[in-house]
Amino acid sequence: MINKIETADIVKEVEGYITQSILLGASNVSLSPEDSFLQKGILDSTGVLELVAFLEGHYGFICQDDEITPENLDTLNSIATYVQGKLKLSLSSEIA
Amino acid sequence: MLEHASIAPKMTLMQDLLLYPAAQSPERTALMTLDENWDFGRLLHRARQYSQALDASGLANGDRVGLLMENGPQYVSAYFGTFLAGGVAVPLDYKSQSEKLAAILRDCHVRRLVIAPLQVPNVVGILEHKQHLTWIISPSELGVRSDGIKCLSVDAIEGMPINIRQDHSSPAVINYTSGSSGLPKGVTMSHRAILANTRSIVSYLELNADDRVMQILPFFYCYGASLLHTHFMVGGSVAIDNRFIYPSSVLSNMEKSGCTGFAGVPSTFHTLSTKCDLSKLRNSKLRYMTQAGGRMDPQLVDVIRSAIAPSRFFVMYGQTEASSRLTFLQPERWIDKRGSVGKPIPGVSIKIGTESGRELPCGSVGEIWAQGENLMTEYWGNADETARVLVDGWLRTGDLGRIDEEGFLFIEGRVKGIIKSRGYRISPSEVEDVLGRHPAVYEAAVMGIPDSQDGEQVSAVLSLKQGASASETELAKHCRMFLPAYKIPRRFVLVPELPKSASGKLQRESLLTLFQTVSEKFL
Numbered sequence: 319m320i321n322k323i324e325t326a327d328i329v330k331e332v333e334g335y336i337t338q339s340i341l342l343g344a345s346n347v348s349l350s351p352e353d354s355f356l357q358k359g360i361l362d363s364t365g366v367l368e369l370v371a372f373l374e375g376h377y378g379f380i381c382q383d384d385e386i387t388p389e390n391l392d393t394l395n396s397i398a399t400y401v402q403g404k405l406k407l408s409l410s411s412e413i414a
Numbered sequence: 415m416l417e418h419a420s421i422a423p424k425m426t427l428m429q430d431l432l433l434y435p436a437a438q439s440p441e442r443t444a445l446m447t448l449d450e451n452w453d454f455g456r457l458l459h460r461a462r463q464y465s466q467a468l469d470a471s472g473l474a475n476g477d478r479v480g481l482l483m484e485n486g487p488q489y490v491s492a493y494f495g496t497f498l499a500g501g502v503a504v505p506l507d508y509k510s511q512s513e514k515l516a517a518i519l520r521d522c523h524v525r526r527l528v529i530a531p532l533q534v535p536n537v538v539g540i541l542e543h544k545q546h547l548t549w550i551i552s553p554s555e556l557g558v559r560s561d562g563i564k565c566l567s568v569d570a571i572e573g574m575p576i577n578i579r580q581d582h583s584s585p586a587v588i589n590y591t592s593g594s595s596g597l598p599k600g601v602t603m604s605h606r607a608i609l610a611n612t613r614s615i616v617s618y619l620e621l622n623a624d625d626r627v628m629q630i631l632p633f634f635y636c637y638g639a640s641l642l643h644t645h646f647m648v649g650g651s652v653a654i655d656n657r658f659i660y661p662s663s664v665l666s667n668m669e670k671s672g673c674t675g676f677a678g679v680p681s682t683f684h685t686l687s688t689k690c691d692l693s694k695l696r697n698s699k700l701r702y703m704t705q706a707g708g709r710m711d712p713q714l715v716d717v718i719r720s721a722i723a724p725s726r727f728f729v730m731y732g733q734t735e736a737s738s739r740l741t742f743l744q745p746e747r748w749i750d751k752r753g754s755v756g757k758p759i760p761g762v763s764i765k766i767g768t769e770s771g772r773e774l775p776c777g778s779v780g781e782i783w784a785q786g787e788n789l790m791t792e793y794w795g796n797a798d799e800t801a802r803v804l805v806d807g808w809l810r811t812g813d814l815g816r817i818d819e820e821g822f823l824f825i826e827g828r829v830k831g832i833i834k835s836r837g838y839r840i841s842p843s844e845v846e847d848v849l850g851r852h853p854a855v856y857e858a859a860v861m862g863i864p865d866s867q868d869g870e871q872v873s874a875v876l877s878l879k880q881g882a883s884a885s886e887t888e889l890a891k892h893c894r895m896f897l898p899a900y901k902i903p904r905r906f907v908l909v910p911e912l913p914k915s916a917s918g919k920l921q922r923e924s925l926l927t928l929f930q931t932v933s934e935k936f937l
Contacts, residue, residue: 356656
């Protein structure tokens, strides 16, 4: 059975995590799916590690060190693409 | 080691760091970013645009100019543009809360603020507090303001040289730094002091025009600024990468850009050692790495030295009040002087002294005093605090240390408990004040606990009011309302009562043992 998670769902889940657990509910920061975390100064190095830990725990995969890049993690949309890619890979491994 | 007194002898003002290489080799690369390279000629032209904009705003010699931008060509242009216009640069931490930024601007009467478009929300916050701003200068058009503040876009300015007269002993930069009282103090440095320090660093790092440093440290931090100063002094270059939260990407960029040097604080190297493939550090062009900004775990020094060999790793020590650098350890001496921060840099003297400055015998532990051309002139507008730390031409560092029989300095702690964590200086009393505002908190004590990643970890011991409760998350969230992330305690320990002496004074020394004996828990 293919367990597909929609982009919008990932965006919503990750946004919720960042807002509550990293930004600690700060009301003066709004996140759109294309906002760059780097440019908005939303994450520091500890925040990135916490985000990675969340993704690994919540979606059930391991982030390799060389996958922790702005290309994969700098926006909600890029995270969604990254997560979907990892899940697809994981599913392919299971089927194989 | 090069003879530091002979290095760039004609440079007497900060703007000479740009004027000289631009005159000699205008097409030589000065800055590299992810998107483009800037040569010295282009950088000088942009700097002149900023200086002309400041001149058009009525800037008088010695007027302070706030710089609120992240690292990039615009910051560097605005920085040198300020000097070209005769102003005094006040670099600002763009991650600071608006209230603190407004306090700094108020303290040194900044009327002109140079910002990047991304900082507009910050400015909105600043304007809600009392300050004296009359001009906002930005790279591009920001739009007309309706609150009496005038705007100037640098893009619209031609960029002609301005004639100004300056003395090398006059203020060039004011760096605000936290003191034990929690109120930021404006460390005022002259052109001469910064250039003297720059020459010394160039000397012991043996920098030349082929050197290129990877810049991840912010320019508003004196250690970060020293990378720019030193490399421009020799006609070298700076590769700017603001993505160190993704360290592997920065390492790849270092290799691709042909960087010969890298500078970091203890948490930088902890990140490299835990999140990166260290073999990537064996970059064929990498010549050296430097470390300052707090105590680095000797075991971590061992790991990095081994990873980058034969490239060299310099452990260094300094203070903003010393224009950044006071001592360095020759890498080869780490073997027999493990844990030392080395000997004074050229032009600097160090002694271990009593409260009155009387020198103590070799091996004694006491306060570190420093003397040299690189010392600050004053804390801006704060004669009392200046007189307390600048005594008979010596700077009281506030750090405890000892000097061994060969003249090597070992840091033993801090006199007044300033926390140095992840490259930042954090005042315990500032965090304690914020915690004290939480309705459940009776009293709080904050300190730095040695940590291999952060250098020191901001940690809090609390007693709560009778019947009150508070979770770690609630306390952290409360702190987040008033403090930037790096100041929020990472650990909270709850006790029935904070330890006090017979006279009622908080006994900070015994707090350390609390972290070893009391388990962290929340009601």
